[in-house]
Amino acid sequence: MSISQIARTISESATLKLNEKAAILRAKGDPVIHLGGGEPKSTVPVDAILATTGLLSSAEIRYTPADGTVEMKKAIIRYTEEYYRRLVSPENVIASGGAKQAVMVALQAILNPQEEVIFPSPYWVSYPEMVKLCQAIPVPALPEDGTFYPRLQDIEEKVGTYTKAVIINSPNNPSGAMYSEEFIAEVVDFCEKRDLYLIMDDIYHRLIFDNRKQINCYDYAHDLSENSKLIVINGVSKQYAMTGYRIGWAVANKRLIEVMANIQGHQTSGPSVLLQKAAVGAINGIQSSVENLRLTLENNRNLMIDYLDSFDGVKVTKPDGTFYCFADFNTYSKDSTKLAEFLIEKVQVVTVPGVEFGMEGFLRLSYCGSVKDIKDGVERMKWALDMNSPNELYIGDRKLVRDWT
Numbered sequence: 156m157s158i159s160q161i162a163r164t165i166s167e168s169a170t171l172k173l174n175e176k177a178a179i180l181r182a183k184g185d186p187v188i189h190l191g192g193g194e195p196k197s198t199v200p201v202d203a204i205l206a207t208t209g210l211l212s213s214a215e216i217r218y219t220p221a222d223g224t225v226e227m228k229k230a231i232i233r234y235t236e237e238y239y240r241r242l243v244s245p246e247n248v249i250a251s252g253g254a255k256q257a258v259m260v261a262l263q264a265i266l267n268p269q270e271e272v273i274f275p276s277p278y279w280v281s282y283p284e285m286v287k288l289c290q291a292i293p294v295p296a297l298p299e300d301g302t303f304y305p306r307l308q309d310i311e312e313k314v315g316t317y318t319k320a321v322i323i324n325s326p327n328n329p330s331g332a333m334y335s336e337e338f339i340a341e342v343v344d345f346c347e348k349r350d351l352y353l354i355m356d357d358i359y360h361r362l363i364f365d366n367r368k369q370i371n372c373y374d375y376a377h378d379l380s381e382n383s384k385l386i387v388i389n390g391v392s393k394q395y396a397m398t399g400y401r402i403g404w405a406v407a408n409k410r411l412i413e414v415m416a417n418i419q420g421h422q423t424s425g426p427s428v429l430l431q432k433a434a435v436g437a438i439n440g441i442q443s444s445v446e447n448l449r450l451t452l453e454n455n456r457n458l459m460i461d462y463l464d465s466f467d468g469v470k471v472t473k474p475d476g477t478f479y480c481f482a483d484f485n486t487y488s489k490d491s492t493k494l495a496e497f498l499i500e501k502v503q504v505v506t507v508p509g510v511e512f513g514m515e516g517f518l519r520l521s522y523c524g525s526v527k528d529i530k531d532g533v534e535r536m537k538w539a540l541d542m543n544s545p546n547e548l549y550i551g552d553r554k555l556v557r558d559w560t
């Protein structure tokens with residue numbers, strides 16, 4: 156079969172593949188613990204549900220403008236004012252099919268073939284593939300000091316004549332690291348001076364711990380005119396536990412938003428009117444669910460770190476936000492794909508291999524599930540990997556016997 160050159164370079168989303176694998180094993184009756192997931196378990200805010208009932212019962216569900224409905228744009232403008240203290244106009248805003256589409260359409264709007272996009276490692280699995288879909292070149296920047304916190308020089312060293320954009324995702328998927336205010340200020344300033352686009356993927360910006368304060372990239376921008384190349388991405392998936400609704404957005408200069416809308420108009424048209432209504436309901440509704448989720452995640456993070464700390468050989472950096480931690484399993488295996496497969500096969504614990512995020516020897520573990528899953532999941536992993544643990548493990552009434560060394 157003849158497929159395009161671009162398509163041949165694109166790999167399947169590792170995280171989506173693992174979700175499928177977990178679902179298949181569960182359907183077979185296997186006692187799977189999914190520590191690979193990327194979605195909170197809490198329910199959707201009631202305001203999101205109520206917002207759609209009227210429209211649903213009207214039985215008239217129609218197309219929307221390519222860049223989102225008027226009320227959706229108003230809600231995004233309000234959100235931007237509240238969380239970024241910045242007043243933008245409807246022409247500065249586009250609603251997309253998830254933050255994923257917002258990032259993708261932004262990249263399609265700015266990239267020419269062979270241009271380069273820099274992002275710190277570890278990085279969200281989709282960035283390299285999205286850049287490749289634009290026939291451009293992903294350039295990961297691994298912090299030289301071995302931490303999850305890049306310094307400006309890590310980015311600076313990767314900049315060349317083909318560099319077009321930088322993507323910053325903080326707090327970060329997969330490490331949970333929230334980059335310092337100083338770093339964000341430096342990157343904003345650097346990109347302005349070098350005339351580079353800066354995509355701030357802020358999808359986790361309200362899910363932060365230990366009394367941290369949100370960092371607002373606009374505070375450090377010198378140029379907030381329509382020439383600004385700052386693109387801010389956000390969405391309802393994570394903060395409102397609305398992953399299935401597929402509503403995200405971008406805020407940027409008017410010309411760029413116009414071009415993104417043109418592209419999106421041919422790609423998917425505007426997001427579903429029903430889902431936009433729900434997103435508006437969530438954004439404008441009571442916000443207690445976000446704080447409840449944040450508190451639950453902070454508690455889960457603490458438990459996950461405590462369990463991992465008692466796991467000899469595993470090194471872990473305490474996440475500042477998100478619902479992931481990125482733990483170093485190099486002592487056990489340098490091949491994270493094999494290690495993740497081993498854990499699924501032997502103890503039915505799903506994790507995501509670090510190599511998918513640009514760092515071998517690590518596993519991404521999610522703590523967005525139940526406390527029991529976190530505890531049992533880490534215990535099972537420890538049993539499978541620590542040769543000093545007993546030879547048998549009971550999962551319910553199933554007895555597992557170690558047949559590996």
Ligand SMILES: Cc1ncc(COP(=O)(O)O)c(C=O)c1O
Pocket residue numbers: 193252253254255256279324328356358390391392393398401402403
């Ligand atoms: C860093 C990052 N950006 C964007 C997204 C996409 O979110 P959405 O569900 O809104 O498409 C994700 C989802 O996992 C993510 O982790």
